[in-house]
Amino acid sequence: AQKITQTQPGMFVQEKEAVTLDCTYDTSDPSYGLFWYKQPSSGEMIFLIYQGSYDQQNATEGRYSLNFQKARKSANLVISASQLGDSAMYFCAMEYGNKLVFGAGTILRVKS
Amino acid sequence: NAGVTQTPKFQVLKTGQSMTLQCAQDMNHEYMSWYRQDPGMGLRLIHYSVGAGITDQGEVPNGYNVSRSTTEDFPLRLLSAAPSQTSVYFCASSYSTLKGLAQTQYFGPGTRLLVL
Numbered sequence: 001a002q003k004i005t006q007t008q009p010g011m012f013v014q015e016k017e018a019v020t021l022d023c024t025y026d027t028s029d030p031s032y033g034l035f036w037y038k039q040p041s042s043g044e045m046i047f048l049i050y051q052g053s054y055d056q057q058n059a060t061e062g063r064y065s066l067n068f069q070k071a072r073k074s075a076n077l078v079i080s081a082s083q084l085g086d087s088a089m090y091f092c093a094m095e096y097g098n099k100l101v102f103g104a105g106t107i108l109r110v111k112s
Numbered sequence: 113n114a115g116v117t118q119t120p121k122f123q124v125l126k127t128g129q130s131m132t133l134q135c136a137q138d139m140n141h142e143y144m145s146w147y148r149q150d151p152g153m154g155l156r157l158i159h160y161s162v163g164a165g166i167t168d169q170g171e172v173p174n175g176y177n178v179s180r181s182t183t184e185d186f187p188l189r190l191l192s193a194a195p196s197q198t199s200v201y202f203c204a205s206s207y208s209t210l211k212g213l214a215q216t217q218y219f220g221p222g223t224r225l226l227v228l
Contacts, residue, residue, distance in 0.1 A: 035216070043222050044221050044222065045202060045204075047217075047218065091154050098145075098162065098206065104153055
């Protein structure tokens with residue numbers, strides 16, 4: 001069965017520094033997708049970045065990058081140059097056949 | 113282009129009451145789904161649909177019904193609400209997975225439901 005594990009319930013980072021949010025996954029399917037979503041205090045789910053299991057290069061979207069280590073089954077999110085507006089809950093999710101399974105999330109707080 | 117819309121934003125029900133959470137999308141997405149989010153947990157899939165007339169169960173389907181008569185709409189029905197259904201409900205849509213390529217799912221703003 002597919003499973004996502006996020007081991008960091010909460011993280012602090014100083015403004016302008018980089019932070020890594022951990023995500024490990026478990027699946028026996030060779031084809032899958034990995035997503036990161038941001039959920040600010042207002043509650044909406046915002047898509048950040050996507051990595052396909054067959055992608056050779058790590059995905060990047062602006063200040064977000066995904067450190068994809070397939071052999072270790074990890075898909076960590078790296079946020080560079082943190083901003084106060086990055087304070088939110090972050091969810092890692094794995095897609096299989098259009099269905100998403102989510103991790104429990106990591107709360108990130110950016111300090112000024 | 114409104115994306116994914118959900119109504120109502122908030123709802124309070126008494127145990128045993130029924131209601132329908134509405135979800136609509138204007139992106140012509142084949143795939144639509146419903147998730148619930150409980151405190152301290154990620155989202156969990158309730159039901160999903162890969163196209164009009166086709167629905168299937170997700171991880172936590174008990175107590176919920178769905179139907180998909182049009183591409184745009186995917187309502188979620190609670191037939192007899194229970195306090196355990198107090199949660200935040202999200203609707204999402206995407207293009208169908210094609211040749212093993214995952215498609216980004218876009219979420220509605222959510223509906224907060226309290227069952228007393």
